[in-house]
Amino acid sequence: MPSRPTAPVRFPGMPGRVVITGIAGNLGKALARLLHGEARLVGLDRRPFPERPKDVEHHQLDLRKRKAEEVFRRAPVDALIHLGIMHDPRMPFSEAHSFNVVGTQKILELCVQHGVRKVVVLSSADVYGPLPDNSNFLTEEMPLMAADRYSDVRDLIELDMYAQSFMWKHPEIETVLLRPVHIVGPTVRNAPSNYLRLERPVTVMGFDPMVQLIHEDDACRAMTLALRPGLRGVYNVTGPGEVPLSAVLRELGRRAIPVPHFLARPLLRRAFEARLTSFPPEELDHLQYLCAVDGSRFARDAGWAPTRSMRETIRGVMG
Template sequence: MNQDPSKRPAVVVTGISGNLGRTLAKLLHKHERIIGIDRRPFAGRPKDVEMYEMDLRKKKAEDVFRKNDIRAVIHMGIMHDPRMSEEEHHSFNVVGTTRLLEYCAKYGVQKVVVLSSANVYGPSPDNSNFLTEDAPLMAASRFSGVRDLIEVDMLAHSFFWKHPHIQTVILRPVHIVGPTIKNAPSNYLRLRYPWVMAGFDPMVQLIHVEDVARAMVEAALRPEPKGVYNVVGPGEVPLSAIHGELGHSPVPVPHPVARPLLGLLFKYRLANFPPPELDHIQFLCNVDGSRWRKDVAWQPRHSMRDTIRSVIGD
C-alpha cells in the first residue's frame, strides 16, 4: 500500500521563492515531500510543493511544525537588501531564525541546514589566503550591513552546541552566481563597464547556483555532514580574468576616490552597490573548502568558465 504523500516526513525550505530556493525545489521535489515557507509567492511552483506564504516571525509559522512530520529544515529565509533599514534586516533575519530554530528543537527535527556565506569572514588587507572554518568572522568591522548575517551564523553555531542530538550544518558558500541570481556579485559581473580598484586584481572564488543547491541537498539528506563548512566552486581566478572572459571594459578607479563617489551614486539611486562592497574587488576573501570536499566527496559540476558565463545566461 502506498503511503499518503501528505503524511510522508517533509523537508521544510524557508526562502523557497527566491531564485536559489526555486533551483533547490526543482532538485528536491521529485524525491522528497517539500514544504516551502516564504513571504513572497513562488512563481512557477511545482504542484507537489506545499507552500505557506508567511513570515517566520509570525505565530502561524509554528503550525507548520506542529501539524507535519518534519525530517529536515533548509533555512535560506535571509533578507539581503542594502536599501532596507538595519532594524528591519535584523528583525527579519535574526528574530526569524531564532523562532525557526526554536520550532526545530521543540518538534524534534533531526537535521537543520542553515545557509550562511563566506562573506562573514570579510575581505580584508590582513587576510591570509584560504581561510578555514575556524577563522574569525570579521566582515562587520568594515561593513555593518552584514552584522545580522554573522548573527544568524552564530545563532546556528550556538544551536549546534546546545542540541548535539540534532545534526546541524552551517554552509558558507563563496560568491553565488547564475543566470537568475540578482545578488551583488552577479549584478556586478553583468556590468559592461565595471569599476575596478586601480592597482588591485584580487583572486576571486565563484560558485554556480546549481552547485550551491546540490550542496544544500547533500547537507540535508546525507547523515554524515555536521558542523560548519566552507563550500567552494571550481577554484579561484583573478578578477581581471573574469572580466576578460565576459568581454568587459573595466574602468580603473583610484580607491581613495571610489568610496565617496560610490556613496553619492548609491544615495541618489544611480548605483545598486553600497561603498563597502568595493572591498570585494580590492581585498582577498578566499576560503578553504577541503573539509566539505572530504566529508561528502564534493566536486562542483560546473567548470570555472561555465560558472563565470552563467551570469549572462544561455
C-alpha cells in the first residue's frame, strides 16, 4: 500500500533552529521531511546526505569529535533531536558503545554549554526487555531489564539511563526521553521490519506473543510533538494497539516456520553468523515473551494519537 502524504505540521512554539543527529539514516530523513519548512534544520551525521533539501544544513562528522561544537558556535541552537544511535548487531560492542554512549554524552554536554533549551532523545521500549514474567502494559517506572538476556541492548540502556540523569541534573533544559514500541515502515531496516519482510519467518512453537508496532511516520510525529514547549519527562510511545504475532504474519501473507524453542536459538544463531539472515538471535525473545507498554502518559501530556491504523502500520513494512 503506498504511503499517504504526511500533513504538514502547524505547531505553535516550534523551535527556530533544530539540530538532528543521525539525520542521514532512514528515520532521520523521514523526520527531516516532516519538519522541513517548520524549522531551520541542521543535520549531524558521519554519513553523507546527498538528497537533502537545499535549505537543510548538513555536517558530515562524528559526534565524538571537536568539530561538532562548531555547529553550536556558528549560530544559536534552540532544540536537539538525538537519533545518532547505531543499532547494527554486527558492529563490535566496543565501537557501538563508544559511538552510542560517548557520542550521546558529548552532544548533551554541548547542549548545556551552549544554552540549548529543548532536548529530545530517542530510546526504545526494548529497554524493558521481553521477559516471561512481564506484566501487561509496562509503565515508564518499570526497571530496564533487557540487558539481563540481551547483551547488545546494554548500551541503549546505558544511554537511556544517562539521559534520565541528564534530565534531573539540568532542569533548565526541557528534556524528553521517548521509548517507542517497534518502529516499522517502508524505509526502516531494523530487526522487527527485517523479520516481517521474511517470506518464511521462524516462530517459536507454542508461543504467540502480543506485539506493538508504530509506523515510522507516526514515530516522527511523536518526536515532533516532543518539541512542544513545557513538555519534559520519560514517555512510552505506542502505535494503534497490540495484536498477536500470528495476526501480523497473516496480514502480510507470511507462511511461518514453527520451531521448537530449544532448537530455535541455535538455528537462528548459525543462520545469523553465516549471514543467511539479518535477524539477530537475541531478538528471538520478542517472538516468545510479552513486552507491551502503557502509552497513556504521552497521550495525556502531549495529546498523542497515532494516525496510522493497525493494518496500515503492518502493511507499511512492505512500502
